[in-house]
Amino acid sequence: VFLPHQQGCWHPKPGDLIEIFRFGYQHWVVYVGNGYVVHLTTPSKNPTGGSSSPFSVQGGKAMVKREQLEDVARGCSYQINNYLDDMYQPLSAEKIISYAEKLIGKEIWYNVLGWNCEHFVTHLRYGKSHSEQVRPCVGDLSLLEGAGAWVGLSGLCSQRGESP
Numbered sequence: 001v002f003l004p005h006q007q008g009c010w011h012p013k014p015g016d017l018i019e020i021f022r023f024g025y026q027h028w029v030v031y032v033g034n035g036y037v038v039h040l041t042t043p044s045k046n047p048t049g050g051s052s053s054p055f056s057v058q059g060g061k062a063m064v065k066r067e068q069l070e071d072v073a074r075g076c077s078y079q080i081n082n083y084l085d086d087m088y089q090p091l092s093a094e095k096i097i098s099y100a101e102k103l104i105g106k107e108i109w110y111n112v113l114g115w116n117c118e119h120f121v122t123h124l125r126y127g128k129s130h131s132e133q134v135r136p137c138v139g140d141l142s143l144l145e146g147a148g149a150w151v152g153l154s155g156l157c158s159q160r161g162e163s164p
Contacts, residue, residue, distance in 0.1 A: 022076055084125075
């Protein structure tokens with residue numbers, strides 16, 4: 001479902017993926033309700049940095065944060081974009097939110113090509129990581145995406161007593 005953000009007529013549901021249009025790239029978040037989203041960003045408190053910038057973290061740690069959608073969007077347009085719903089069965093909203101909330105405040109591995117904000121939110125919604133925005137730059141990334149997801153989640157899953 002693609003619904004452009006328009007004042008007063010846009011209603012995301014918990015578990016929806018939201019694509020925020022930045023200059024030259026998109027930042028991805030998952031909606032968790034009451035105007036809040038969970039997303040992957042840098043651990044710094046600098047609001048203009050973060051993994052919401054594709055060049056800020058080339059490979060290192062990122063932070064999972066819960067913030068108001070309007071604060072994350074910073075005036076940029078955005079839309080609901082559950083673009084993989086035809087390919088994968090989404091997890092229940094309860095599972096998506098529960099998993100996302102368990103990750104808030106955790107530092108995890110980040111890489112713009114192998115485990116970025118889009119990989120993160122698609123993994124939350126579908127249990128599979130995916131990023132369309134990096135494909136035009138480097139071609140088929142299925143092996144890199146798989147490795148990135150495993151590295152990014154292995155630390156998180158071990159904390160929960162699960163395997164990635």
